[in-house]
Amino acid sequence: MKIAGIRLDLIVPGVCGLALLFGLPIFLDLFSLLQVTLYAIMAILALSLAFIWGYGGILCLGHSAFFGLGAYAYAIAVINIGESTAPFLIAILVPTLAAAAVGYFMFYGRISDVYVGVMTLTLALILFNVVNSTSGAQYHIGKAPIGGYNGLPNVPGLNVPFDPDNSLDPGDMYYLCMGLLIVVYFGLRWLLTTRFGRVAVAIRENEKRVEFIGYDSRLHKLATFTIGGGLAGLAGCLFVNWGAYVSPTTFSMMQSAQVIIWVLVGGVGTLFGPMIGAVALSWLTVEVGSQQLIDANLLFGAILLVFVLLVPRGIMPVLIDRVWGRISLPRRPVFTAPPVAAREGKR
Amino acid sequence: MSGSNVPQPLIEARNLTMRFGGVTAIANVDLSVAEGELRCLIGPNGAGKSTFFKMLTGQVMPSEGEILFRGTRINGFEPHDIARLGIGIKTQVPNVFDGLTVRENLWIAASRRNRGKATERAVARELERLELGSIADRLVGQLAHGQRQWIELGLVLLTEPALILLDEPAAGMTEDETVRTAKLIGIIKQSCALIVVEHDMKFIRMIASRITVFDRGRILVEGEADAVLSDQRVRDVYLGKRAA
Known part of the structure; x- marks a missing residue:
């Protein structure tokens, strides 16, 4: 998408992101700003799956495993340590290592795509059940009780790095989460232009050929999966900070399913789409939650059905074709653009 | 051998055997190809040509025997390691990034x-x-x-390989495309060795080379194109009366 030499595909999200980052705090009250903070966190979670599924072609059915690990790792670490600098890093490190460990066995064991889905789903279920059955004083890590189905309340929030007396207020949290969302989005965009990113996409297209060319597809898939796991953990860490509370539902099936629906609705194989999907559907969750007429799960089921049947490519690819397709030049041959046309009928 | 004074072949299969359960797809095959050589593999369906290619590229592990590439034993290597050593393959159904x-x-x-x-x-x-x-x-x-x-x-x-395996490069091509592919092979031949599996006799005559005939997992004959294509045994197992 290049008009008169200007990269619209970089400028539009960049300007939108900065406008939201600095504009919203002026126009929104604190309550609304808190909501937007949550949407930004969910958008990071959506990006993590959009990367490994949409670009890496690895369908992770239990993405909540890494989200939950990030959340619990932060909560347990911060209760033990007190100051949040190390816990923040631990919260990213733990799910990253978990993804690397599980990914090693999945990809170096060369199990098929379907079983990757099954294994990730199982991992999330195991973690959910383990954490859910740890109520009681005997289950604790250091000073932190794991808390079973009650979860961990009153988790201390983030402070300015190495300055425990200077904790972040909700306004700061907004800037942090929105800022991180922008960094993650453009970071992934950049990653997809590197050789690593392009080979990861090529593996999605044809793993055999990638190996015949001489790239180790196992290593690339492992790296893709690990990056996605780490980003999901970052989202989990921010999520705990947002609510000062963590419960086993962060590991739940519903959580995993939601992310998949966000990505699907937004468009598999894009980054911007899943962010829109995450924000729109998170907003809808809040709205539906405030009334009694329609059950939220029923509504999400209906939305999923409608998209799978009528808009299988998701919002973003359709938008790109309909709107940008008219005003811009032919498809830009760059990897960050979704291979839209080829996906028709493929998924 | 192709008359080169380097005794070591580019690739050499020794006593290569591949069994799938009770079925022996390849039995005690010895085959060697010199640097820069163009070799055709022919044989009826199920003769073991594709299995042979799969073993050379690390997609399946031979049950017995060994494969040497420039003297290095490569059975058990991962496909990407073999590719890095310098063996490229064009599969029958194109493996591209659609x-x-x-x-x-x-x-x-x-x-x-x-x-x-x-x-x-x-x-x-x-x-x-x-x-x-x-x-x-x-x-x-x-x-x-x-x-x-x-x-x-x-x-x-x-990927600049030293050896390229082509699995039916002319399959499904029009007459013109086939001629162009044969020309391309002529150009490629100048920079590396090739092993070509092909059924199209016209195509094989176009690229005219040494031929190895596979039949039921074994090598039936090996020799120059004209001699092999007029060999009665080859006609019997493979070409039938059509090739007369």
Whole structure:
């Protein structure tokens, strides 16, 4: 998408992101700003799956495993340590290592795509059940009780790095989460232009050929999966900070399913789409939650059905074709653009 | 041998055997190809040609025997390690990146050996050699069968292998495309060795080379094209009366 030499595909999200980052705090009250903070966190979670599924072609059915690990790792670490600098890093490190460990066995064991889905789903279920059955004083890590189905309340929030007396207020949290969302989005965009990113996409297209060319597809898939796991953990860490509370539902099936629906609705194989999907559907969750007429799960089921049947490519690819397709030049041959046309009928 | 004074062959299969359960797909095959040689493999369906290629590229592990590439034993190597040693393969059904453009496809292969601007230059050279410049920005999934075959050939060539395996390169091609593919093979032959599996006798005559005939997992005969194609045993197992 290049008009008169200007990269619209970089400028539009960049300007939108900065406008939201600095504009919203002026126009929104604190309550609304808190909501937007949550949407930004969910958008990071959506990006993590959009990367490994949409670009890496690895369908992770239990993405909540890494989200939950990030959340619990932060909560347990911060209760033990007190100051949040190390816990923040631990919260990213733990799910990253978990993804690397599980990914090693999945990809170096060369199990098929379907079983990757099954294994990730199982991992999330195991973690959910383990954490859910740890109520009681005997289950604790250091000073932190794991808390079973009650979860961990009153988790201390983030402070300015190495300055425990200077904790972040909700306004700061907004800037942090929105800022991180922008960094993650453009970071992934950049990653997809590197050789690593392009080979990861090529593996999605044809793993055999990638190996015949001489790239180790196992290593690339492992790296893709690990990056996605780490980003999901970052989202989990921010999520705990947002609510000062963590419960086993962060590991739940519903959580995993939601992310998949966000990505699907937004468009598999894009980054911007899943962010829109995450924000729109998170907003809808809040709205539906405030009334009694329609059950939220029923509504999400209906939305999923409608998209799978009528808009299988998701919002973003359709938008790109309909709107940008008219005003811009032919498809830009760059990897960050979704291979839209080829996906028709493929998924 | 091709008369070269280097005694060590480029690739050598020794007593190679592949069993799938009770079925023996390849039995005690000894075969060697010299540096720069062009060899054709022919044989009826199920003779073991594809299995042989799969063993050479690390997709399946031989049950017995060994494969030596420039003296290095390569059975048990991962496919990408074998590719890095210098064996490329063009499969029968094109293995290309359908969702990416022609240029993006070639970029992936070119960046295995090149960095930065050199990658772009290698892609441009290959587009020119294969005469694909006019469709460089089309998605490969939308192209015709013959074009996809050449793109796959381009992917193989960009890794600069010492040996290229071609599995039925002319299958499904029109007359014109077949002639062009034969010409391409003539050009490729100047820079590396090739093993070509093919059923099209006309095509084999076009590229005229030494031929190895597989039958039921064993080597039936090996020799120059004319001699092999007129061999009565070869006609019996494979060509039938059509080739007369």
